Amino acid sequence: MLNMTAKISLRPEQLQSFLDSLDVAETLVYAVFSRLRDAYAPAEDSLFIRQAEGCQKLKLRPVALKGGIQLQAEFQFGPKTFHQQYPLASDAPPLAEGLRNFAEGTIFTSRADYQFHWTAAGLCQIAEKPPTKSRSSLSHNRQKAYLLSEGEAIPFLVELGVMDTNGRVSQKRYDKFRQINKYLEFAEDALRHFPKDKPLYIVDFGSGKAYLTFALYHYLIDRGYSQFQVTGLDLKDDVVAFCNDTARRLGYDRLHFEVGDIANFQIDEGSPASARRPDMIISLHACDIATDAALVKGLQWGCPVILAVPCCQHEFFHQLKAPAMDPIIRYGVTRDKQATLVTDASRALMLRAFGYAVEMVEFITMEHTPKNVLIRAYREGADRRELFINIKDSGYRAYREFLDLWGVGPTYLELELARAGLLKD
Ligand SMILES: C[S@@+](CC[C@H](N)C(=O)[O-])C[C@H]1O[C@@H](n2cnc3c(N)ncnc32)[C@H](O)[C@@H]1O
Numbered sequence: 371m372l373n374m375t376a377k378i379s380l381r382p383e384q385l386q387s388f389l390d391s392l393d394v395a396e397t398l399v400y401a402v403f404s405r406l407r408d409a410y411a412p413a414e415d416s417l418f419i420r421q422a423e424g425c426q427k428l429k430l431r432p433v434a435l436k437g438g439i440q441l442q443a444e445f446q447f448g449p450k451t452f453h454q455q456y457p458l459a460s461d462a463p464p465l466a467e468g469l470r471n472f473a474e475g476t477i478f479t480s481r482a483d484y485q486f487h488w489t490a491a492g493l494c495q496i497a498e499k500p501p502t503k504s505r506s507s508l509s510h511n512r513q514k515a516y517l518l519s520e521g522e523a524i525p526f527l528v529e530l531g532v533m534d535t536n537g538r539v540s541q542k543r544y545d546k547f548r549q550i551n552k553y554l555e556f557a558e559d560a561l562r563h564f565p566k567d568k569p570l571y572i573v574d575f576g577s578g579k580a581y582l583t584f585a586l587y588h589y590l591i592d593r594g595y596s597q598f599q600v601t602g603l604d605l606k607d608d609v610v611a612f613c614n615d616t617a618r619r620l621g622y623d624r625l626h627f628e629v630g631d632i633a634n635f636q637i638d639e640g641s642p643a644s645a646r647r648p649d650m651i652i653s654l655h656a657c658d659i660a661t662d663a664a665l666v667k668g669l670q671w672g673c674p675v676i677l678a679v680p681c682c683q684h685e686f687f688h689q690l691k692a693p694a695m696d697p698i699i700r701y702g703v704t705r706d707k708q709a710t711l712v713t714d715a716s717r718a719l720m721l722r723a724f725g726y727a728v729e730m731v732e733f734i735t736m737e738h739t740p741k742n743v744l745i746r747a748y749r750e751g752a753d754r755r756e757l758f759i760n761i762k763d764s765g766y767r768a769y770r771e772f773l774d775l776w777g778v779g780p781t782y783l784e785l786e787l788a789r790a791g792l793l794k795d
Contacts (some may be wrong), residue, residue: 379493385469388496389460396445397479398441398458401430401465403472418463419471419522421445427439428468428475430724432458432505441465447504450544454521467496478503489630518551518585523752526584529616549734550585553654556733556744557586560675561593563748564649573648575632575664576656580613586652587617587625601648603635604625632656632663633786637671647671655681655741662783665717668747669724670790672757676721676747679733683713691777712776714743720783722749723765724757724792758792766793 380388392398401726404427408428419500422428427446432439433455440455443464468475474487483499484686518524527533532550534674539547564570570590574583583602590598591644604610613627628635637647651673653664668676686709690699699705718728733744759766773781787793 372412377497379489379495381493385494386461386466389469392460392477392479392481392484393649394441394460394462394465394479395439397481397505398430399478399480399501399505400434401468401475401477403428403430403468403475407471407473407474418467421452422468422471428464428472430464430468442666450548451707452539452544453517453519454549455519472492480505516589518547518554524588525620526588526616526622530579530581530584531621532581534765546581550581552734553582554585554589556677556731556746557589558593560650560677560746560748561590561595563674564595565594566593568597569646570595570650571646571648571726572598572600572650572652573635573667574600574602575635575651575653575667576703577613577627578606578655578659579582579609580616580627582614582652582654583613583625583627584620584622587622598624600625603630605629605631605633630661632667636665648673650675650677653678653714657681658684659782660784662717662781664724665721666786666790667791668722669757669787669792674724674749674751676745676749678717678745678747679741679743680710680714680717681741683710685782686713686776686778689776689778690773695776712773712778714745716773716778716781717745717783718747719769720787721745723759723763723769725749758794761793761795 406422406425425445425447429444429446431442433442438793439458441455441458441462441464443456444451445454454464456464460466465477469477469486474485476486478501480501480503482501482502484496484503485499486494486496487494491637494525518527520533521537523533523535523537527539527547527550528535531540532547533539560646572586574580574586577583580602583600587600590600602610604613606704607629610629611626617623632653648667648671651664651668651671653661653676656664658681661678665676665680687706690705690709690712692699695708698708714730718730721728726749729746731744731746733742761767761770769784773779784793
């Protein structure tokens, strides 16, 4: 170890013994390396260096994962980042090659902070300072979200062309990769409602090319859910055929796709999952009132979990009439945004009227799509057979009064709920 006031200069061949002296498995808290050096000297065939090429910043931290504590590297390329896990050891490539190839940085350990930079003479100058971070933050990492990482080929991502067989994410599909990871964070949270060893039936309405449906299946398998069934539904028969083929190639035998309209979807009495109603419905970016059709199904089945990311909406656009709101609704662009907000807020009110705890959270950032609100509704501990409300109930009145304020008449959601016997007078 360096003494507390030391500054030392090391030659490249001395760096590994310096790292060995840090006892990183026990002491590493965090490290950040910036700017690849001009004298960047990659070891031959280094996957790490291939990954780091063009990277502006590299951040390292130990994380508690299911296989034990690992070193998580976060590579930053402009606004994009990707993550990769390595064994937590002093010769792990991001530490050993990172120290050699980045111009400056700091390694924070529980014993000391080591600030380094490379001199023009090719020496690594290291200053040791009193520690500013402690290992206690590792317990927080245990709560960290599930993450698909690069570097290891994940079959469904390879099959869908997001990754190559070396586990490298295609630059063009990076947004999709990030969206999938973000989605799995929400899925993980929602799935906490269900025991892993009990039957679980999930329906994904408007599944489209089903990146997220396949991701969910991968997650369920990876997390040890043993008795689940997933159905994807979409209007497009060619897309459904593609998804069923893909599921077959992947050996995802508890996932199947059907052609159909959400509003007409019935639980197939002949299917193995029909013994019970769906436990969770998902509707991501299904168009206009298709989201409402999905909500009706979820309410009809008393699903404990409903996840919906609405897409375009048209139903309220022409109806909005609220003199006090004229500065917003007189222009097409702001009227459209307002109609979207009123639609989503009213959906949340209706779900609350049915006893759901509802949150609206950001699904993915605006750079992907402006339709980024996830309506997340959880119904806990309720009896699924008693699922209807009365128009005199305060929850429903709150819904109607809100829409009256905006000049919106009977909605598709109300009419369909009434037709299904879930909204009674
Ligand atoms: C934008 S894609 C979203 C796909 C996927 N859920 C996602 O988020 O990646 C919307 C899909 O919903 C399907 N869809 C729209 N309305 C539908 C309806 N009423 N019934 C079934 N599928 C519908 C469309 O065919 C399309 O494939």
